[in-house]
Amino acid sequence: MIRIPCPFCGTRDHSEFAHGGDGSVTYPNLDAPMQDWHDAVFQRENICGVQVETWQHVNGCRMWILVERDTMTHEIHSVRPAHAGMAKALGAAS
Amino acid sequence: MSASRLTKGGRIDRSCRLGFTWDGRSFEGYAGDTLASALMASGETVLGRSFKYHRPRGIMSAGVEESGAIVTLGAGERAEPNTKATMVELYDGLTACGQNAWPNVRSDVGAALGLFGRFFSAGFYYKTFMGLPPFEWGRGTGIWMQYEKLIRKAAGMGEASRSADPDAYDHVHAFCDVLVVGSGPAGLNAALTAARQGKDVILVEQDFDLGGDLLNQSDPVAEAQRRELVAELKAANVRVMTRTTAFGLYDYGTAGLLERVTDHLAVKPAHAPRQRFWTVRAAATVLATGALERTVAFTNNDRPGVMTVAAARAYLNRFGVLPGRNIVLSTNNDSAYVTAAELARAGANVTLVDLRDRVSEVHMVAMKAAGVEVKTGLAPLKALGGKSVAGVVLARPRGKSWAAAETLACDLLLVSAGWSPVVNLVSHRGAKPVWDKDLACFLPAPCADNVVMAGSAAGHWNTGDCAASGIAAAKTAMGESAESPALGGAETPVKPLYEVRLPGKKTKSFVDPQHDVTAADVRLAHQEGFVSVEHLKRYTTLGMATDQGKMGNVIGLALMADALGKEIPEVGTTRFRPPYTPVAIGALAGRNTSSHFKVLRRTPLHDWNLRHGATMTDAGLWHRPWYFARKGETITEAYIREAATVRDTLGICDVSSLGKIAVQGPDASEFLNRVYSNAFAKLAVGKARYGIMLRDDGMVMDDGTTWRLAENDFLLTTTTTNAGKVMVWLEELLQLRWPDLKVHVTSVSDQWAGVSVAGPKARSDIMACLQDPAAVSADNLPFMGVIETRLKGGIKCLIARISFSGELAYEVYVPSDYGEVMMDLLWETAEPMGGCLYGLEALGTLRIEKGHVTGAELDGRVTIDDAGLGKMASARKPFIGSALRQRPDLLRADRPQLVGIFPKDRNQTFNGGALLCKPDEISGFGEGWVTAVTYSPALGHWIGLGYVSGGHTAWQGKAATATDPVRQGDIAVEIVSPHMFDPEGERMHG
Numbered sequence A: 001m002i003r004i005p006c007p008f009c010g011t012r013d014h015s016e017f018a019h020g021g022d023g024s025v026t027y028p029n030l031d032a033p034m035q036d037w038h039d040a041v042f043q044r045e046n047i048c049g050v051q052v053e054t055w056q057h058v059n060g061c062r063m064w065i066l067v068e069r070d071t072m073t074h075e076i077h078s079v080r081p082a083h084a085g086m087a088k089a090l091g092a093a094s
Numbered sequence B: 001m002s003a004s005r006l007t008k009g010g011r012i013d014r015s016c017r018l019g020f021t022w023d024g025r026s027f028e029g030y031a032g033d034t035l036a037s038a039l040m041a042s043g044e045t046v047l048g049r050s051f052k053y054h055r056p057r058g059i060m061s062a063g064v065e066e067s068g069a070i071v072t073l074g075a076g077e078r079a080e081p082n083t084k085a086t087m088v089e090l091y092d093g094l095t096a097c098g099q100n101a102w103p104n105v106r107s108d109v110g111a112a113l114g115l116f117g118r119f120f121s122a123g124f125y126y127k128t129f130m131g132l133p134p135f136e137w138g139r140g141t142g143i144w145m146q147y148e149k150l151i152r153k154a155a156g157m158g159e160a161s162r163s164a165d166p167d168a169y170d171h172v173h174a175f176c177d178v179l180v181v182g183s184g185p186a187g188l189n190a191a192l193t194a195a196r197q198g199k200d201v202i203l204v205e206q207d208f209d210l211g212g213d214l215l216n217q218s219d220p221v222a223e224a225q226r227r228e229l230v231a232e233l234k235a236a237n238v239r240v241m242t243r244t245t246a247f248g249l250y251d252y253g254t255a256g257l258l259e260r261v262t263d264h265l266a267v268k269p270a271h272a273p274r275q276r277f278w279t280v281r282a283a284a285t286v287l288a289t290g291a292l293e294r295t296v297a298f299t300n301n302d303r304p305g306v307m308t309v310a311a312a313r314a315y316l317n318r319f320g321v322l323p324g325r326n327i328v329l330s331t332n333n334d335s336a337y338v339t340a341a342e343l344a345r346a347g348a349n350v351t352l353v354d355l356r357d358r359v360s361e362v363h364m365v366a367m368k369a370a371g372v373e374v375k376t377g378l379a380p381l382k383a384l385g386g387k388s389v390a391g392v393v394l395a396r397p398r399g400k401s402w403a404a405a406e407t408l409a410c411d412l413l414l415v416s417a418g419w420s421p422v423v424n425l426v427s428h429r430g431a432k433p434v435w436d437k438d439l440a441c442f443l444p445a446p447c448a449d450n451v452v453m454a455g456s457a458a459g460h461w462n463t464g465d466c467a468a469s470g471i472a473a474a475k476t477a478m479g480e481s482a483e484s485p486a487l488g489g490a491e492t493p494v495k496p497l498y499e500v501r502l503p504g505k506k507t508k509s510f511v512d513p514q515h516d517v518t519a520a521d522v523r524l525a526h527q528e529g530f531v532s533v534e535h536l537k538r539y540t541t542l543g544m545a546t547d548q549g550k551m552g553n554v555i556g557l558a559l560m561a562d563a564l565g566k567e568i569p570e571v572g573t574t575r576f577r578p579p580y581t582p583v584a585i586g587a588l589a590g591r592n593t594s595s596h597f598k599v600l601r602r603t604p605l606h607d608w609n610l611r612h613g614a615t616m617t618d619a620g621l622w623h624r625p626w627y628f629a630r631k632g633e634t635i636t637e638a639y640i641r642e643a644a645t646v647r648d649t650l651g652i653c654d655v656s657s658l659g660k661i662a663v664q665g666p667d668a669s670e671f672l673n674r675v676y677s678n679a680f681a682k683l684a685v686g687k688a689r690y691g692i693m694l695r696d697d698g699m700v701m702d703d704g705t706t707w708r709l710a711e712n713d714f715l716l717t718t719t720t721t722n723a724g725k726v727m728v729w730l731e732e733l734l735q736l737r738w739p740d741l742k743v744h745v746t747s748v749s750d751q752w753a754g755v756s757v758a759g760p761k762a763r764s765d766i767m768a769c770l771q772d773p774a775a776v777s778a779d780n781l782p783f784m785g786v787i788e789t790r791l792k793g794g795i796k797c798l799i800a801r802i803s804f805s806g807e808l809a810y811e812v813y814v815p816s817d818y819g820e821v822m823m824d825l826l827w828e829t830a831e832p833m834g835g836c837l838y839g840l841e842a843l844g845t846l847r848i849e850k851g852h853v854t855g856a857e858l859d860g861r862v863t864i865d866d867a868g869l870g871k872m873a874s875a876r877k878p879f880i881g882s883a884l885r886q887r888p889d890l891l892r893a894d895r896p897q898l899v900g901i902f903p904k905d906r907n908q909t910f911n912g913g914a915l916l917c918k919p920d921e922i923s924g925f926g927e928g929w930v931t932a933v934t935y936s937p938a939l940g941h942w943i944g945l946g947y948v949s950g951g952h953t954a955w956q957g958k959a960a961t962a963t964d965p966v967r968q969g970d971i972a973v974e975i976v977s978p979h980m981f982d983p984e985g986e987r988m989h990g
């Protein structure tokens, strides 16, 4: 059971969260060439170690967060809100 | 074995007699007994029959490692097979029986016939059935079927009940600063040390009493100390949980516990759950899980009457049972000496056989004082006797092998081959146990988590050392520095011993008694090339029984190392997996069973629908009306009538379960324009539009209508099943991808009760319900128009003129609490007009006739072109999925595309899920598949939707077959346009 410190709610079990995907991907503009989209959607690293992931506190505050997690140990190194503006407005821990 | 209850001593309460039934016969025991101790005291020796060979088996231990006394508890729906008699607390009225034997474990006909000896060597299954199904399709199915039945009957454990589990189980969550597992001297001291510092401590003990090994000791001073510790724990507010097993350790200090709440009670309170499944999150964990005594592989080492020394000590000191009169005790280490003296003092004639040539003077003096004869340089070679041990042939080491020595008569053979710390839990966390050559055992490796080992689980053999290590472990867990005593602690070092056999002789010595894995099996596996322990385990099934090889794994590894000419650490050990002891499926399920298995969602119109004759069906989590049968109608008759009535007059259908999302803000139209494949930027206020959203990869995600209520205010609807997914997706886009967009999304699915009113008379029905009937006139509310108006009585409502059925149709939404009022109003007018209520089945019929897609067609593998909706993809703007939907393979003309399907013979029907093939090529995946089938009252025959390579234009004039070999066989069909009824859409515009 991974425990994730949600910047908005505090530490919660991972069962309250939904895993999104690779948080390091920058999605291209909608009108970008197919190759750029292909790389963003399909070309993923299979990291053994620390990777940035997107998670959503779906059974909580519904905020998306960026989580640095070690894929081998499940250790979480950092958590930050995905949307800086909303985090500021809601006074989230950063 | 001639065990008997002593007149005094032990922790049993002789004033409290408990009656129980074993194999249909009545017995008595005392409060404080286990089923095993009570049966032993009653003189029962054969308590089980082994897995494969049906060998008689008796009590081998006094604890969780038991591999012989495996019994079925209870009867009927509460029968629980494969429980360890040594772990079952006795209560009045308990019933248990032996298993894997006929007529009973004492006289098993199968064993008498010797039916099982030739089968079942290592890899038996693989060798026997290689080349037969299921390994190779199409040959010898019959042989496999016959063998399987025979084998399953012969080889097995107890039988589970076939009825539903009648008991209740609870799930509980808890938090603490320090979780201590095990209540021996180490655990008690660890818990107390942490509690004294003000920590919130949970102490878990699988036994029904606290003390661990202290419970098996006879020393009154130790007992006084135990009582003092226990009293202090309670005073220090430690949460003490007995009858609770920590079965698994997980990430972040999470532990899984199983608490047996009522299993030990003669009268089970009606309100209490049988067991509780705890998820505990601890900041620190101390594992004081103890150590298990090992035995040795020698011929007939599984005979009833062969058990561990520690077991004999427990039966003597804790349960007041003298397990034998004439005892041979074989050891290779110091720990057995105390027990030898205690047994002798209790009146047994004890001979101690030590493999080691020299024994410390202290022990020799003690043995002499107790009257125990000591023989050195010997080990057991073969146990004599059939259903009970009668003697033992000893052997003496000669070089690297053995030579036979004297034979001793005995009725109990006790074996100690050293100790194995219980490292299972820390192994769950990925800490690989490390072999210690001096102590001849695996020691726990340091764990990356805040998990600290203590006591004999860490390799401390003496009670005093264990207590000290418990204190040190608690301090370490709390982040303080602490010194633990040195490991080991024996006077004379252990001399490793795993197997005794004469060179070249065949043996029947068991490494894993529960799975009947022998030393010969291990060698055979090696001979056949299985050199990794992981392969050895799977090929021989060593350690794969319910006890996970607690008694024999190390012997197996030692034999493998020997065969490979390696040392044990080079061979390594397999990783332990949760659960440490079996956990009932019922406990895992908790209260989430039958109707509580998943969440049930009811629409605001649920009760209204039921009052008006709805039969409900599951649609995802929702209960939705399936059909509204009139008296005597079947489901088919009902839905055909309902669908025909909609086309003829009108019908009303609850659509409240559709997902509804409020999309609001200055950038809302820009947002929707990016999300949907078709244009939304210029959608006028008061208009609705059907939209399709794709995933990034270009596949269709969902469809639905979106209504523009005001400049910056949209109501987006989704399919019932995708409501949650779409909401998450919109939130992801807004928070992660386009944080600059000023848009807010809110799920309002539960805020609105929604209904579809469809049919030629739909407009008249709605007009009759409105304060201002003209609001829905053809001019005021054209096709795809949206208005906000009021029902009679002033109830605010939203009305959109949209159609899923292909008829003139409206969706009417009111705030949820007014749903029933709306239905009463609509139905009051509709019923006299000859209208009907319709359910999902008729809804399906209407949309299939029109070729409208739903979840069955939009299954995540379908592009917008496949679904025949390519014109919905804008070429003038980019949108999510617009790049990747252009991948060359997705544009292939021969991709399966949406089609309509008619049976060639219009009187025939065909099945959803059937494959569509060319008539002369009925094989493989075919050319496509059928997604939906219905009887069409409009067309007067069965019709369907599906996907076929190339679409319907490629199949014009060509024959096709819907093949469903399992259910129906082959039906000749025609492939037609999916728009099977009113293709021009004249009716809904009317």
Ligand SMILES: [Zn+2]
Residues within 6 Å of the ligand: A006, A007, A008, A009, A010, A057, A060, A061, A062, A063
């Ligand atoms: Zn949160």
